[in-house]
Amino acid sequence: MDTISRNLLTVLTWPTVAGAVVAYYVTVAFYRLFLHPLARFPGPKLAAISRWYEGYYDVIKGGKYTPKIAELHKEYGPIVRISPHELHIMDPAFFDKIYRMDRRWDKHAWTYDAFGAKSSTVFGLDHRAHKARRCAIAPFFSKTKVATRGQDLIRRNVDKLSARVLGLAETGTTFNLGAAISAFARDVANEFILGKAYSELGLDDFGLGLSVASQGAGVFWRTTKFIPWFGPLIRAIPVSWVMKTADEGTKSFLRYLQQSEQDVKDTLAAVMSPSADESDAVRNTLIHDIIQSNHLPPADKTFPRIREEIATVTGAGFETTANALRLIIFHVFTDKNVLSRLRTEIASAAAATAPSPRGIGQIPLSLTTLERLPYLTAVLTEGMRLSPGIGTRAGRVTDKDLFYGDQWRIPAHTPIGMTTLLMHTDEKLYPDPMRFDPGRWVVVDDSDSASTEEAARRLKTPGADKPPFYAPFSRGTRMCLGMHLAWAEMYLLVATLVQRFDFTVEGATAEDFEFEVDNFGIGTKAGCNLFATATVDDIATTNTYSRVYRIRLDSVEAPLAASVE
Numbered sequence: 001m002d003t004i005s006r007n008l009l010t011v012l013t014w015p016t017v018a019g020a021v022v023a024y025y026v027t028v029a030f031y032r033l034f035l036h037p038l039a040r041f042p043g044p045k046l047a048a049i050s051r052w053y054e055g056y057y058d059v060i061k062g063g064k065y066t067p068k069i070a071e072l073h074k075e076y077g078p079i080v081r082i083s084p085h086e087l088h089i090m091d092p093a094f095f096d097k098i099y100r101m102d103r104r105w106d107k108h109a110w111t112y113d114a115f116g117a118k119s120s121t122v123f124g125l126d127h128r129a130h131k132a133r134r135c136a137i138a139p140f141f142s143k144t145k146v147a148t149r150g151q152d153l154i155r156r157n158v159d160k161l162s163a164r165v166l167g168l169a170e171t172g173t174t175f176n177l178g179a180a181i182s183a184f185a186r187d188v189a190n191e192f193i194l195g196k197a198y199s200e201l202g203l204d205d206f207g208l209g210l211s212v213a214s215q216g217a218g219v220f221w222r223t224t225k226f227i228p229w230f231g232p233l234i235r236a237i238p239v240s241w242v243m244k245t246a247d248e249g250t251k252s253f254l255r256y257l258q259q260s261e262q263d264v265k266d267t268l269a270a271v272m273s274p275s276a277d278e279s280d281a282v283r284n285t286l287i288h289d290i291i292q293s294n295h296l297p298p299a300d301k302t303f304p305r306i307r308e309e310i311a312t313v314t315g316a317g318f319e320t321t322a323n324a325l326r327l328i329i330f331h332v333f334t335d336k337n338v339l340s341r342l343r344t345e346i347a348s349a350a351a352a353t354a355p356s357p358r359g360i361g362q363i364p365l366s367l368t369t370l371e372r373l374p375y376l377t378a379v380l381t382e383g384m385r386l387s388p389g390i391g392t393r394a395g396r397v398t399d400k401d402l403f404y405g406d407q408w409r410i411p412a413h414t415p416i417g418m419t420t421l422l423m424h425t426d427e428k429l430y431p432d433p434m435r436f437d438p439g440r441w442v443v444v445d446d447s448d449s450a451s452t453e454e455a456a457r458r459l460k461t462p463g464a465d466k467p468p469f470y471a472p473f474s475r476g477t478r479m480c481l482g483m484h485l486a487w488a489e490m491y492l493l494v495a496t497l498v499q500r501f502d503f504t505v506e507g508a509t510a511e512d513f514e515f516e517v518d519n520f521g522i523g524t525k526a527g528c529n530l531f532a533t534a535t536v537d538d539i540a541t542t543n544t545y546s547r548v549y550r551i552r553l554d555s556v557e558a559p560l561a562a563s564v565e
């Protein structure tokens with residue numbers, strides 16, 4: 001051992017090492033509190049010093065930072081420093097300043113990298129790479145594609161679910177309608193994107209294990225945010241090991257992942273084959289569009305990238321849609337007033353569409369017809385207000401300074417975000433915010449049916465006519481690509497269940513379907529469950545159109561003006 005090493009060892013005693021560590025953290029804390037570019041922004045000192053402030057609510061308390069952020073805004077005002085590096089805003093007037101089409105908007109690595117899918121459209125950070133990826137797949141999700149191929153496919157799955165419910169109604173069995181809804185959302189997304197029917201609606205338990213496992217992924221995401229090696233470590237465990245010890249749910253989840261991976265491989269091989277089979281089965285897949293796209297570099301057309309893309313795009317359509325549907329169906333079938341208004345409206349549309357000796361409940365209504373029904377539109381709109389897909393803040397980073405009012409200059413490259421769920425449940429914007437009240441969106445009007453249809457169309461068409469503080473699919477460059485598909489699923493399923501069945505919900509309350517935990521998506525107490533007993537309803541005699549409902553755009557805009565002042 002030379003002299004330098006010997007001297008080093010005498011200096012490196014435990015007390016000096018501990019002292020150096022303490023000095024380092026004290027310096028970091030001092031810098032973050034007093035010298036950091038965000039030092040003057042309001043917020044708790046502990047949050048300014050360490051990410052573990054958030055970690056306490058997310059990891060220890062289990063996904064509770066979103067409600068904590070709401071409390072922080074009550075204490076510190078509309079702009080809060082929620083971590084050493086990040087700001088959160090709670091002001092509806094600012095939503096369109098962050099979630100917009102112009103200028104550069106990267107996603108915030110802290111929120112999205114933990115998914116370990118950096119090359120996907122959904123979770124990729126880089127603005128430019130995302131733009132190319134989105135351009136490649138956006139036409140696949142267009143309104144026209146959904147209205148044609150999508151509608152037939154959704155209708156088939158609605159009929160499958162209906163047939164299952166009918167069988168259970170005949171035996172008076174209480175069953176998990178919530179799991180059936182998850183299976184429906186998965187079957188539709190998989191078939192639409194991969195062209196393959198996984199038919200989970202045909203399984204005895206509607207693939208409940210898979211639903212539970214996919215909701216459980218929230219805990220991996222939260223933990224990986226704070227312990228970055230956690231997710232990669234779990235993913236590195238060989239599937240064969242996990243299969244030996246896992247519960248049935250996890251096993252079926254893994255089997256699904258393996259099957260889906262194989263299907264991606266097979267489809268990719270079919271698309272790439274020199275004797276390219278241009279049959280519908282191949283052309284109607286997202287993989288076909290990715291390979292054919294002129295927007296993408298070759299690196300984006302490899303199997304690992306495409307596998308990641310398909311897994312995340314299909315996954316984006318599972319529990320988002322299912323959560324909203326469970327909440328809506330719970331409220332529709334536990335509130336007689338909502339149910340009877342819906343029945344009246346749907347029965348009337350059915351009678352006008354196809355007068356038939358069959359019961360009105362048997363007449364399938366087209367998507368176009370359903371989209372014109374204002375009360376149904378209001379019910380779905382209200383459902384997505386309370387279940388807007390994402391339970392966390394959607395963090396963004398831009399390359400230029402932003403300004404919040406006159407007082408706050410937000411330096412370029414500062415991660416900044418808003419939480420749609422908090423905006424949707426802000427009592428200044430939506431009085432009595434947790435009440436499911438489709439009446440927020442409609443007024444009763446006995447005279448004016450033409451303007452009623454026009455108003456329904458405007459309410460659900462993305463664009464300037466939407467109330468600015470309503471954004472279940474987000475806005476701007478990263479707005480949901482599956483929104484037309486999601487709307488179509490909701491219209492067709494809710495209308496059919498209302499036309500055909502009555503459900504008695506067992507042992508659940510409205511709260512069970514509201515936000516409980518931030519899983520990135522919305523984690524609820526009910527999870528995938530909604531137990532119910534079904535009876536067949538014959539609404540053939542109720543085809544009187546007693547009232548016309550008009551969308552209430554005027555009145556929903558009023559509170560915003562008040563809040564912005």
Ligand code: HEM
Binds near residue numbers: 123314
């Ligand atoms: C009620 C149902 C749904 C809701 C509320 C919803 C909501 C959202 C939201 C809020 C985002 C933005 C996420 C972010 O900023 O990080 C998003 C993105 C996305 N959603 Fe949906 N979603 C729904 C259904 C679907 C469906 C059915 C699909 C497709 C099968 C889908 C595919 C996507 C994709 C691909 C993105 C990423 C878009 C991009 O980054 O360019 N979503 N969704």
